[in-house]
Amino acid sequence: MKLLTAPGRRAGFFTGILTGLLTLAGCVGPDVPFGMPQPTAPATASRPSVDNRPRLPATGEVVGTGETRAALLLPLTGEGNAGRIAAELKNAALLAMDDVGLNALELVVKDTGGTTEGAFSAAGQAVAEGAAIVLGPLFSANVRAAAPALRMSRTPMIAFSSDRAVASPGVYLNSFLPQGVVQRTLSYAAGQGVRSVVAILPEGVAGDIAEAEARRTMLASGGEVTAVARYAYDNMSVYEAVRTVAEALRSADAVFIPDGGSSPATIVSTITEAGIDIAGKKILGTGQWTSANLADPVLQGGWFADTDQTRVNTYKQRYQARFGAEPSLTSALAYDSVVLVGNIAKGGGGFQRNAIETPVGFNGYTGLFRFLLNGTTERGYAVYEVREGRAEIIDAAPAQFNRAN
Numbered sequence: 001m002k003l004l005t006a007p008g009r010r011a012g013f014f015t016g017i018l019t020g021l022l023t024l025a026g027c028v029g030p031d032v033p034f035g036m037p038q039p040t041a042p043a044t045a046s047r048p049s050v051d052n053r054p055r056l057p058a059t060g061e062v063v064g065t066g067e068t069r070a071a072l073l074l075p076l077t078g079e080g081n082a083g084r085i086a087a088e089l090k091n092a093a094l095l096a097m098d099d100v101g102l103n104a105l106e107l108v109v110k111d112t113g114g115t116t117e118g119a120f121s122a123a124g125q126a127v128a129e130g131a132a133i134v135l136g137p138l139f140s141a142n143v144r145a146a147a148p149a150l151r152m153s154r155t156p157m158i159a160f161s162s163d164r165a166v167a168s169p170g171v172y173l174n175s176f177l178p179q180g181v182v183q184r185t186l187s188y189a190a191g192q193g194v195r196s197v198v199a200i201l202p203e204g205v206a207g208d209i210a211e212a213e214a215r216r217t218m219l220a221s222g223g224e225v226t227a228v229a230r231y232a233y234d235n236m237s238v239y240e241a242v243r244t245v246a247e248a249l250r251s252a253d254a255v256f257i258p259d260g261g262s263s264p265a266t267i268v269s270t271i272t273e274a275g276i277d278i279a280g281k282k283i284l285g286t287g288q289w290t291s292a293n294l295a296d297p298v299l300q301g302g303w304f305a306d307t308d309q310t311r312v313n314t315y316k317q318r319y320q321a322r323f324g325a326e327p328s329l330t331s332a333l334a335y336d337s338v339v340l341v342g343n344i345a346k347g348g349g350g351f352q353r354n355a356i357e358t359p360v361g362f363n364g365y366t367g368l369f370r371f372l373l374n375g376t377t378e379r380g381y382a383v384y385e386v387r388e389g390r391a392e393i394i395d396a397a398p399a400q401f402n403r404a405n
Helices: 081-100 116-128 140-153 178-191 205-220 235-244 246-251 263-273 287-291 309-323 329-347
Strands: 061-063 069-074 106-111 133-135 157-159 171-173 196-202 224-231 254-256 282-285 303-306 362-364 367-371 377-379 382-387 390-395
Touching: 061 081, 069 081, 069 116, 069 329, 081 106, 081 309, 081 329, 106 116, 116 140, 133 329, 140 157, 140 171, 157 329, 178 205, 178 254, 178 282, 178 303, 178 377, 178 382, 196 205, 196 246, 205 224, 224 235, 224 246, 235 246, 235 263, 254 263, 263 282, 287 303, 303 390, 309 329, 329 362
Parallel strands: 069 106, 069 133, 133 157, 157 171, 196 224, 196 254, 254 282, 282 303
Antiparallel strands: 061 106, 303 382, 362 367, 367 377, 382 390
């Protein structure tokens, strides 16, 4: 049996659920450069906002000279990985401002310290200073803390948490909600004839989310999740999980293993070592598989959904050329959000809900996405097949949304 370890290189669609933050681990280096110094707004003078309300001078680092003010709330002095990912998000915002034009926005970067108190204070400052929209915070608890001040002033927020429970009308999440990638993988598989699926999932909240969405998707597609087993990160628990669903595995069309790291290969190897023939059964995963060893023979032919890596790699190359380090996928969310907000501001119509919730959505480095009425995000994912140790697209991400909210 292969050794099972908890995934550590890409805290992607599942391992970041408890904090509501995607991709804090592994790919963020110990020292994240902040880029070139940016001009700051004068500290002594105020100017009217775009709706002619007086506003206070900006508190925080100011980037850009546009008439529309947006606040970016980040845990710049937060503990551990929080501060490092905040540095990446800030860098991504600087790169976006270069692209959208410094005259499109006045972007005010505010430090939350990674705490609920800091998020509440920063949101209150943003409102008092006349910010037309707020980007961030990161953590779900901080989104909850910041939301009341913004809701009272009807200031929209685009946060980066992956906890859909904190979304609400006017509080949008530009993140990778784990339900979406599960739905894409299983709906594609169902379209290829998969009708019965056994799900082998990690214990905890991540497994709960994966199970609920897997059941919903298969039911909607005319199929069924015939059995579910849970494991902890030790080989004995994997053995017991496989044993409990052995009979269902023998008759299933597919096995769904959404976790990453060594989990997919360990689980599939355990299935075969238990004497269960998986020939003809499809192995299904999620974008977490990018942290797995795709060269492992047991994963060949497996399918999983993920963001379009061609776009992501283009972003990473640009970021590295500018800041000298490879960024995480999470940072691209800040880039896309700043470009989105800058383009809306240049249009002159303000941040009305119909502008943010446009059914056609937006296209960015993270792919096609749109904000729904309840504040959650719908994304267009590609489906990959593992071939000769590499992930190759077998069903491209959609170029446009073809149905209304």
